[in-house]
Amino acid sequence: MNAALWLTRATQNLPAGVTTRVSRDTLDHLHDAGLPEHADVKAVLGDPEAVNADLKRLYLTVRESHRLGMTPPPWQGWLRVGALLSVAGFLLLEPHSPLAGQGVWSVLFGASVLLLVLATARLHPVRRDRWRDLTLSLIVALPLLVGNDLLAGVPTLPLTLTLTLLISLRLSTHMHLDARIRRTLPLETA
Amino acid sequence: MNAREQLRLLILAVLDRQPEHGYAIAQAINTRSEGLLRAREGTLYPALHALEAEGLIESQEHEVAGRTRREYRLTDKGRAALARTRRDWQAQVSAVQAVLSGGKA
Incomplete structure (x- = not known):
């Protein structure tokens, strides 16, 4: 699983600002680790679905953000x-x-x-x-x-x-x- | 203490020495534990975000060699939380040690 696919799954249904921050953090990390973005990153970064669940505990989802914006x-x-x-x-x-x-x-x-x-x-x-x-x-x-x-x-x-x-x-x-x-x-x- | 709480403690302990960026925090945990503890990098960032939201750490972006790097540092609140968690952890370790040694610790 390359970095782009891992990030897509890890940030699924999260708003743009959160996705940007997580993507930047992760890509910086991979760069520091000397791991190319096209390499299999799952062994280093772990299960993207578990990370997605962690992030949803911390941040609103796209749907929740949208709902909160409505009267x-x-x-x-x-x-x-x-x-x-x-x-x-x-x-x-x-x-x-x-x-x-x-x-x-x-x-x-x-x-x-x-x-x-x-x-x-x-x-x-x-x-x-x-x-x-x-x-x-x-x-x-x-x-x-x-x-x-x-x-x-x-x-x-x-x-x-x-x-x-x-x-x-x-x-x-x-x-x-x-x-x-x-x-x-x-x-x-x- | 579950895995998530343990990771929080390890992050705070690493940052107690000096401000670090994400990769260096993961490396420090790995190196200091002689490879025994390894923060899955994917779980590291949600933990860093949570600690930052609670005001235990703060982060700032720096330009280093043409790249923007985010550096995390411990706040005073984080230092106090670390001291408290360290005490709790030591108490747990002592208690387990006492049981393992048959009450002769």
């Missing part, structure tokens, strides 16, 4: 607003509703909290907005997860654990994405 469709915003209003509605109506405390009420309420958390899955590409949305979700969801008697009638432990896991996963995913954006942008704007 999210309005329905995503409305979905979040709807879920938030539904949770707020349950909280406001709880003292007055004859259904409060019954199984169906608890299930619907749990479902609306779940919808709110899931709706934040489609967060804004801008970091400030992402943090705002996540903070909002956490502020709404956390008090509901710790011992609210609205959840009487449904087994609260599995629900609490599931929602906590979902929130933690979203937080972790977005922190990881954020780090990849911060690494990719300087190379793309250089």
